[in-house]
Amino acid sequence: MARWEINFNHRIDTEDKELITLSVEIESYRLSIMRIPIPPSKQRELDKINMIRQIKGTTGIEGNMLTEEEIRRVIESGQAKLESEKEAENAHRLQQFIRERVKSLGEEAKYITxxxxxxxxxxxxxxxxxGNNIPGQYRRHDVSAGDYQAPHYGEIEGLMRAFIEVINSNEVIYGLGPLIRSIIAHFYLITIHPFGDGNGRxxxxxxxxxxxxxxxxxxxxYSLANYHYRHRDDYIDQLNKARFVYNGNLTPFIKYCLRAFLHELEGVQESILEYVRRVMYKDYVIEELQLGRINSRMMTVIDFLLDGGRLTSDEYRNKRHRLIEMLYEGLTAKTAQRDLNKMLERGLVIEREKRLYANVDILNKFIE
Structure with missing residues (x-):
């Protein structure tokens, strides 16, 4: 069992070119994402998705097998029965606690105690x-995490005082900023392992x-937990390298986490842009209708597809789908075929393995 004598000499190389590049890219993504206007309903939906993914990530690393949909049901119902469900419910309560505390404390929220x-x-x-874990109390016994032997319980109080002093120092708060500071805090706390259980979470x-x-x-x-969950082996390997290979030099670990953060932000941005593309696509289709390039029947079909409706080209051409039967009542199958061909020719819909889809990507042709 490997033991590391904890030191708080993080030795982060703030002039490392990759670290600087990653930090700049992350800040650019963060600002661009925050400036994309989206309606409150979509904001709430994105918020919930991020919260559920964070819960899935942080509990999944510890072996919780709940799916994102199961987690959603637990936090919406508030009825956790199984241990795994209670764990997810607790993680959600902690998210709410964090939000409320940050909101109530304002600028003072940055100080960790x-x-x-x-x-x-x-x-x-x-x-x-x-086991021997007592919620909110430091452990009074020794523990290990995988191959890592945590410090003797008698060292915890001194290590935690030193940790708080470092993480609240002007050098870390103002010199390194919240992004790198959050990663440092994560590393030191999980390395001290002050509790009987739940240290990683x-x-x-x-x-x-x-x-x-x-x-x-x-x-x-938002947090990095969902990325760490998907790359659990790399995450644990990077923690151990920071301890035993680099002896507390956190520059490689910081860069690993920054790459992870950038990857996650790219995903967040893509989710928002996908929503924006769908809205713009709808406007584009309305314009096509107003210009007389498509008719109201086609518009109804496109709305149906955009909402995830299932429709094959055969069902459309032969009027074998309930929606198509209704739209083309009293009209021939030839009329339905002509409408479909026109939408395909104009690129408003696409066909994959005979299934029809709203072609949201048609808007890419307007990107210069």
Whole structure:
């Protein structure tokens, strides 16, 4: 079992070219995403998706097998029965706690305290059967995580005081900024492993807290947990390299996490742009209707496809679909065929394996 003598000499090379490039790209993505106007209903939907993915990520790393849909049902119903469901419910409660605390404290929310960390741990592990763990209290026994032997329990209070001093220092808060600070906090807390259980979840929650307080709430609650979950082996390998290969030099670990963060932001941006493309596509189709290039029947079919309706080209051409039967009542199959051919020719719909789809990507031709 490997033990590492914890030191807080992070030695982050702020002049590292890749680190600088990644930081600039992330900030650019963050600002561009925040400036895309979307209606409140879509904002709430994106927010919930990010929250569910964060819960899936942080609990999944620890072996929780709930799907995103199961997590959604748990947090919407508030009726957690299984241990795995209670774990997900706790993670959701912790998200709400973070939001409320940041909102109520304002600028002061950036300061981390031991009481805050204990509160987050208590929420995370409340009602769970996890051995000698006591929610919100430091462990009084030794623990290990995989091949890593955590510090002796007698060292915890001193290590936590040192950790709080470092993470609240002007050098870290103002010199490194919230993004890198959140990753440092995550690394040190999970390495100290101060609790009997739930250390990983609490460390990732602290990371999310610092990101949220620092304005990195990119269209909703966000953290790196979902990326770490999808790349669990790399995540654990990077933690161990930071300890045993680089002896606390966190520059490689920071760059790994920044690459992960950039990857996730690209996904967030794509989700928002997909929504924007759908809205713009609808406007484009309305314009086609107003110019007399398509008729109202075609418009109805496109709306149906855009909403995820299933329709094959054979069903359309032969009037064998309920919607097509209704739209072309009293009209011949030849008329239906002519309408479909016109939409295909104009690129408004596309056909894949005989199934028809609204061709939202037609808007790409207007990108210069």
């Amino acid at each position: 031991e009481d805050l960390i204990k509160q987050m741990h208590a929420i995370n592990t409340e009602g769970l059967s996890s 609490t460390s990732r929650a602290l990371e999310a807290y610092i990101l949220y307080a620092g304005g990195y709430n990119v269209r909703g609650f």
